[in-house]
Amino acid sequence: MTELSRRRLLTTAGATGAGGLALGTTGGALAHAATTRDRGPGLSTVGSTSVPFHGTHQPGITTPIQAHGHLAAFDLVPGAGRRQAAGLLRRWSTLAADLMAGGTAETDTGVARDAGPASLTVTFGFGRGFFDATDLAHARPAALDPLPQFSSDHLDPERSDGDLWVQIGADDGLVAFQALRVLQRAAIESGAARVRWQMSGFSRSPGATARPMTTRNLMGQVDGTNNPQPSDPDFDRRIFVPAGGEPGWMAHGSYAVVRRIRMLLDDWEAQSRAEQERVIGRRKSDGAPLTGEEETSPVDLDAVDEAGDPVIPANAHIRVTSPDTNGGAAMLRRSFSFHDGFRADGAPDAGLLFVCWQADPLNGFVPVQRKLDRGDALSAYIRHEASALFAVPGGAAEGEYVGQALLEG
Amino acid sequence: MTELSRRRLLTTAGATGAGGLALGTTGGALAHAATTRDRGPGLSTVGSTSVPFHGTHQPGITTPIQAHGHLAAFDLVPGAGRRQAAGLLRRWSTLAADLMAGGTAETDTGVARDAGPASLTVTFGFGRGFFDATDLAHARPAALDPLPQFSSDHLDPERSDGDLWVQIGADDGLVAFQALRVLQRAAIESGAARVRWQMSGFSRSPGATARPMTTRNLMGQVDGTNNPQPSDPDFDRRIFVPAGGEPGWMAHGSYAVVRRIRMLLDDWEAQSRAEQERVIGRRKSDGAPLTGEEETSPVDLDAVDEAGDPVIPANAHIRVTSPDTNGGAAMLRRSFSFHDGFRADGAPDAGLLFVCWQADPLNGFVPVQRKLDRGDALSAYIRHEASALFAVPGGAAEGEYVGQALLEG
Numbered sequence: 001m002t003e004l005s006r007r008r009l010l011t012t013a014g015a016t017g018a019g020g021l022a023l024g025t026t027g028g029a030l031a032h033a034a035t036t037r038d039r040g041p042g043l044s045t046v047g048s049t050s051v052p053f054h055g056t057h058q059p060g061i062t063t064p065i066q067a068h069g070h071l072a073a074f075d076l077v078p079g080a081g082r083r084q085a086a087g088l089l090r091r092w093s094t095l096a097a098d099l100m101a102g103g104t105a106e107t108d109t110g111v112a113r114d115a116g117p118a119s120l121t122v123t124f125g126f127g128r129g130f131f132d133a134t135d136l137a138h139a140r141p142a143a144l145d146p147l148p149q150f151s152s153d154h155l156d157p158e159r160s161d162g163d164l165w166v167q168i169g170a171d172d173g174l175v176a177f178q179a180l181r182v183l184q185r186a187a188i189e190s191g192a193a194r195v196r197w198q199m200s201g202f203s204r205s206p207g208a209t210a211r212p213m214t215t216r217n218l219m220g221q222v223d224g225t226n227n228p229q230p231s232d233p234d235f236d237r238r239i240f241v242p243a244g245g246e247p248g249w250m251a252h253g254s255y256a257v258v259r260r261i262r263m264l265l266d267d268w269e270a271q272s273r274a275e276q277e278r279v280i281g282r283r284k285s286d287g288a289p290l291t292g293e294e295e296t297s298p299v300d301l302d303a304v305d306e307a308g309d310p311v312i313p314a315n316a317h318i319r320v321t322s323p324d325t326n327g328g329a330a331m332l333r334r335s336f337s338f339h340d341g342f343r344a345d346g347a348p349d350a351g352l353l354f355v356c357w358q359a360d361p362l363n364g365f366v367p368v369q370r371k372l373d374r375g376d377a378l379s380a381y382i383r384h385e386a387s388a389l390f391a392v393p394g395g396a397a398e399g400e401y402v403g404q405a406l407l408e409g
Numbered sequence: 410m411t412e413l414s415r416r417r418l419l420t421t422a423g424a425t426g427a428g429g430l431a432l433g434t435t436g437g438a439l440a441h442a443a444t445t446r447d448r449g450p451g452l453s454t455v456g457s458t459s460v461p462f463h464g465t466h467q468p469g470i471t472t473p474i475q476a477h478g479h480l481a482a483f484d485l486v487p488g489a490g491r492r493q494a495a496g497l498l499r500r501w502s503t504l505a506a507d508l509m510a511g512g513t514a515e516t517d518t519g520v521a522r523d524a525g526p527a528s529l530t531v532t533f534g535f536g537r538g539f540f541d542a543t544d545l546a547h548a549r550p551a552a553l554d555p556l557p558q559f560s561s562d563h564l565d566p567e568r569s570d571g572d573l574w575v576q577i578g579a580d581d582g583l584v585a586f587q588a589l590r591v592l593q594r595a596a597i598e599s600g601a602a603r604v605r606w607q608m609s610g611f612s613r614s615p616g617a618t619a620r621p622m623t624t625r626n627l628m629g630q631v632d633g634t635n636n637p638q639p640s641d642p643d644f645d646r647r648i649f650v651p652a653g654g655e656p657g658w659m660a661h662g663s664y665a666v667v668r669r670i671r672m673l674l675d676d677w678e679a680q681s682r683a684e685q686e687r688v689i690g691r692r693k694s695d696g697a698p699l700t701g702e703e704e705t706s707p708v709d710l711d712a713v714d715e716a717g718d719p720v721i722p723a724n725a726h727i728r729v730t731s732p733d734t735n736g737g738a739a740m741l742r743r744s745f746s747f748h749d750g751f752r753a754d755g756a757p758d759a760g761l762l763f764v765c766w767q768a769d770p771l772n773g774f775v776p777v778q779r780k781l782d783r784g785d786a787l788s789a790y791i792r793h794e795a796s797a798l799f800a801v802p803g804g805a806a807e808g809e810y811v812g813q814a815l816l817e818g
Contacts, residue, residue, distance in 0.1 A: 044616030046455070067476070067582060067614060109678050109685075110629025110693050114620040115613065172618075173476065173611035174625060177748055181674070181757060188755060195751050202582035204524065205476060205614060207453030209581075211523035216583060220519025265590070269518050276518075284519050339586055340749075342604050346597060348590060 046171050046206050047116030053097035055395040056252050057240060058402065060123035061332070061357050062230055065215065066169035068176040069201040069336035071258060071353055072184070073127065073162025073388060074193040082134040084192035085164075086407040089124065091186050092166075093401035096122035099179050111178040118172035120179055124402045125165035125256055125390030133163060139406055141247055141391050143255050143360055150373040152384060159260060159386035162196040167256070167355070169336075171206055197386070199260060201336025201353040214287065214295065218337050218350050219268055219381070221280055222287025225295050226318075228330050238330045241359050241394075249405035252394030254357045257331075257365040260338070260386035263351040268381045279377040281316030289318065301325070315377040321368055331356040331364035351382065361389060455580050455615050456525030462506035464804040465661050466649060467811065469532035470743070470766050471639055474624065475578035477585040478610040478745035480667060480762055481593070482536065482571025482797060483602040491543040493601035494573075495816040498533065500595050501575075502810035505531035508588050520587040527581035529588055533811045534574035534665055534799030542572060548815055550656050550800050552664050552769055559782040561793060568669060568795035571605040576665070576764070578745075580615055606795070608669060610745025610762040623696065623704065627746050627759050628677055628790070630689055631696025634704050635727075637739050647739045649803075650768050658814035661803030663766045666740075666774040669747070669795035672760040677790045688786040690725030698727065710734070724786040730777055740765040740773035760791065770798060 051059045076085060102117040104110075131140035166183055170176035180198070187193040204215045217223045228235050236242075243251040268276070273284050281299070282289050290311050291300035301319055303311040312319050323330050334357065339350040358364025372379060396402045460468045485494060511526040513519075540549035575592055579585035589607070596602040613624045626632040637644050645651075652660040677685070682693055690708070691698050699720050700709035710728055712720040721728050732739050743766065748759040767773025781788060805811045 043619040046614055046616035047618055068611070108629070109674075111625055111627055113625065113629065113694070115618045118614065118617045172614040174613060174627075174746070175617065177611075177627065177746070177759070184751070184755075184757075185678070194755055198750050200748065200750070202477070204583060205455055205527065205581040207455035208527045208584065209456055209524045210452040216520055216522065218520055218583075218586065220517070220522065265518075269594070285522070337583070337586070339609065341607050341609070342593070346593075346603055348593075350586070 043116050047118050049119045049171075050102055050117040051100055051119055051121050053093075053100045053122070053396070054398050057254070058123045058392060058395045059100065060121035060167050060169055061239070061254055061334070061392070063119070063121050063169070065203045065334055065336070066119050066121070066176075067171045067203055067205045068169065068173045069203070069353065070166075070168040070176055070180045070198065071201070071336075071355070072166045072168075072180060072198040073196040074164040074166070074187055075196045076130065076133045076163045076193050077191065080133070080192040082136065082407060084190060085130070085134050086401075086404075088164075088187060088190040088192040089403045089407060090401040091190060092122075092124060092183055093396055095182055095186055096124075096179075099182065108178060108182055111181070112172075112175045115172055115175050118170045118175045120170040120175050121168070122179060122183070123165075123167040123256075123392060125167070125392040126403065126406070127162045127165060127388060127390050129161065130163040134407075136406065139247055139249065139409065141250055141255075143362065144389060144391055147257070147361070147387060147389055148366060148370070150369055150384070152373055152379050153387070154383050154385055155387050156385055159197045159199070161388050162390075164193055165256070165258070165388065165390040165392075199338060199353055199386075201338040203336055217335075217352055218263055218265065218339070218348075219276075220284060221276075222282065222295060223335070224333055225282075225287050226299075226323075228332050237359065238364075239332050239357050239359055245359075249403075249409050250391060250393055251405075254359065254392050255361050255364075256390045256392050257354075257356050257358075257361055258386075258388040258390070259352075259354040259384050261352045261354050262349065262383045262385050264347070264381050264383065265350065266345075266347045278313050279317060279381070281312040281318035290316075313377065315375045317372075317376055317378040320371050320376045326367050326371060329363055329367045331358040331368070333357075357392075452525050456527050458528045458580075459511055459526040460509055460528055460530050462502075462509045462531070462805070463807050466663070467532045467801060467804045468509065469530035469576050469578055470648070470663055470741070470801070472528070472530050472578070474612045474743055474745070475528050475530070475585075476580045476612055476614045477578065477582045478612070478762065479575075479577040479585055479589045479607065480610070480745075480764070481575045481577075481589060481607040482605040483573040483575070483596055484605045485539065485542045485572045485602050486600065489542070489601040491545065491816060493599060494539070494543050495810075495813075497573075497596060497599040497601040498812045498816060499810040500599060501531075501533060501592055502805055504591055504595055505533075505588075508591065517587060517591055520590070521581075521584045524581055524584050527579045527584045529579040529584055530577070531588060531592070532574075532576040532665075532801060534576070534801040535812065535815070536571045536574060536797060536799050538570065539572040543816075545815065548656055548658060548818065550659055550664075552771065553798060553800055556666070556770070556796060556798055557775065557779070559778055559793070561782055561788050562796070563792050563794055564796050565794055568606045568608070570797050571799075573602055574665070574667070574797065574799040574801075608747060608762055608795075610747040612745055626744075626761055627672055627674065627748070627757075628685075629693060630685075631691065631704060632744070633742055634691075634696050635708075635732075637741050647768055647773070648741050648766050654768075658812075658818050659800060659802055660814075663768065663801050664770050664773075665799045665801050666763075666765050666767075666770055667795075667797040667799070668761075668763040668793050670761045670763050671758065671792045671794050673756070673790045673792065674759065675754075675756045687722050688726060688790070690721040690727035699725075722786065724784045726781075726785055726787040729780050729785045735776050735780060738772055738776045740767040740777070742766075766801075 287295035291303040696704040700712040
């Protein structure tokens with residue numbers, strides 16, 4: 001199945017280990033030779049870091065966002081049923097575990113050879129259509145009911161939904177491409193599924209920024225500041241389905257909402273910095289709320305200026321999305337930026353491959369998006385162009401595959 | 410024009426300096442805190458490395474290939490002439506110098522704020538059409554005559570040619586995007602030019618591989634092994650137009666051939682490893698020629714096996730492209746991989762954004778491609794889908810702009 005390659009040996013020697021799983025925890029600083037411009041010293045922690053595939057949760061949820069991402073939805077081919085789907089998930093899980101450990105798949109043509117695993121993660125999910133095609137409608141979670149239609153939606157059905165979902169992230173573009181190609185080939189060879197849509201994105205490269213905790217989106221805004229942290233006491237409850245929850249096969253799983261959000265950058269960039277800051281409610285320079293001194297300052301929604309007007313406007317994005325104004329609704333946002341060239345009008349076809357995670361979309365994405373839909377100043381500058389919702393089961397134990405409790409339940 | 414940002418201060422403190430300009434030289438290894446998965450230590454050499462804009466040659470030719478690349482061609486708008494074009498080149502040069510130094514342009518919306526320059530390079534070139542539109546036909550180099558039509562070409566005119574060319578590379582995706590957007594906005598605001606086509610690509614991330622000197626393409630082949638090296642005695646003569654050459658404004662410049670080469674990965678991956686190695690003439694595992702022990706072993710085109718057949722087949726890619734069989738024709742290849750999703754038949758729309766550099770295309774790309782067109786085993790697995798040829802002037806001195814000797818000559 002795999003070869004114990006030079007690559008893997010290097011990986012084992014250089015890996016920083018499972019610290020990669022915990023978002024926001026403090027890993028030990030490791031002195032090593034820098035990758036200078038001659039690329040002489042070779043593999044650094046950028047390449048050698050591996051994330052475990054097996055565990056309580058699937059990888060790619062609390063894993064720090066990587067520099068390259070691929071989102072792909074697959075549809076089951078007509079006639080493929082539960083048995084074929086189970087075979088594909090078993091195969092996908094084996095391949096994902098091997099690739100994430102720095103191994104090479106037998107169908108690999110060598111694209112990622114010489115490279116370390118580069119924090120590769122592969123995450124699998126099930127869409128609403130999967131359950132009918134596999135006679136598993138009785139096991140379909142209520143949480144997969146279609147999302148409400150929002151008035152600002154401009155959704156392309158061909159780039160929305162899908163029976164199966166694969167999320168790939170890695171800090172190297174060739175490693176990420178190879179993983180996608182290997183998994184796509186496995187789908188073709190299984191005869192069970194084919195690509196419905198696929199989108200590629202990117203985020204900061206490790207080491208490229210002096211502000212490592214949060215990134216910026218293509219509007220230039222600091223993004224992700226108020227994300228729930230794994231150290232929060234209610235993090236697990238908000239993000240993951242509990243053991244003993246419904247349905248049982250979703251224990252330790254999560255629900256992912258995926259939205260292709262195009263940014264109307266011509267319109268956005270025509271606004272003054274002050275206007276952009278009023279739209280968001282945060283300072284452009286450092287992400288601090290307009291009522292605070294630094295990015296992590298608490299947002300004071302009650303603050304008023306000398307004229308008695310709220311400092312953070314009534315329709316500012318951070319007010320509308322604040323958990324305080326949404327009955328505590330929270331989701332873990334983990335999005336890649338995308339840029340697919342330019343449109344005929346000269347504007348970039350670019351924006352956010354928004355991905356958010358929650359234990360229940362009805363207590364996460366849906367109430368927040370409803371409020372955004374009614375009165376978010378940001379909505380004039382974005383277009384939701386594709387949408388999907390997936391049930392992402394808990395992680396597979398060694399020797400098991402993702403979704404086994406569903407497919408063999 | 411720019412602000413002396415925190416970003417620039419960090420850049421200055423952490424920069425490894427101009428060593429980045431020399432391909433293949435040995436930089437000093439620098440002990441620093443690793444970028445662990447919590448991203449705690451922040452800016453590393455990945456982010457802090459800057460490449461000078463001003464110099465004898467433009468950047469982005471001998472600069473090591475970066476993790477992210479954008480190629481964009483612009484056409485002059487009807488009515489725009491030499492004066493407007495000069496204004497745009499002056500503006501572009503100022504912006505490029507600022508961005509490459511880690512500064513922020515006034516039109517910047519903050520996408521790259523907090524990040525170092527991340528080895529950003531911006532390179533400008535002129536296409537054949539530029540000279541008619543600007544009444545500079547008398548200054549057009551003969552080397553810009555249209556490339557011959559090759560029998561295997563499947564060229565899309567809408568993604569070929571162009572009056573102006575911008576090549577952007579950076580080791581961070583947001584830095585690369587911002588540079589493209591800032592330059593595109595400058596073109597729009599100048600009223601002189603608009604995007605004709607734009608392609609995005611990627612290569613290895615620094616530190617992702619234990620084999621830093623060469624990368625692999627999406628066929629999994631080690632690529633770039635036999636590239637001319639700046640330390641070669643005839644490097645400058647082969648790659649750059651000499652001072653005193655014709656036309657005078659191209660002194661220290663070079664010619665770039667750009668080809669979008671789609672790889673037929675379904676067909677390629679269906680071949681055995683042995684067959685793939687016969688097609689290329691090199692071992693898949695380490696890039697060694699079939700006649701040698703390691704990647705850098707000389708290629709022995711005369712070697713025969715026990716049956717008397719050549720070890721490197723008559724139509725093997727490395728035989729057909731060997732300088733020994735092309736009268737010494739040589740070019741510096743510096744290509745990004747691309748992946749633009751999947752085609753309707755399920756195959757990846759992926760391959761190579763081939764860019765090669767030479768002092769004279771008639772003594773570089775053209776003779777080699779002619780030979781490839783007649784009998785290259787690799788040609789069954791690739792499609793040339795777009796093509797362009799640009800005259801890339803020498804680098805601008807401080808206070809000057811790229812192309813000034815042409816536009817004010």
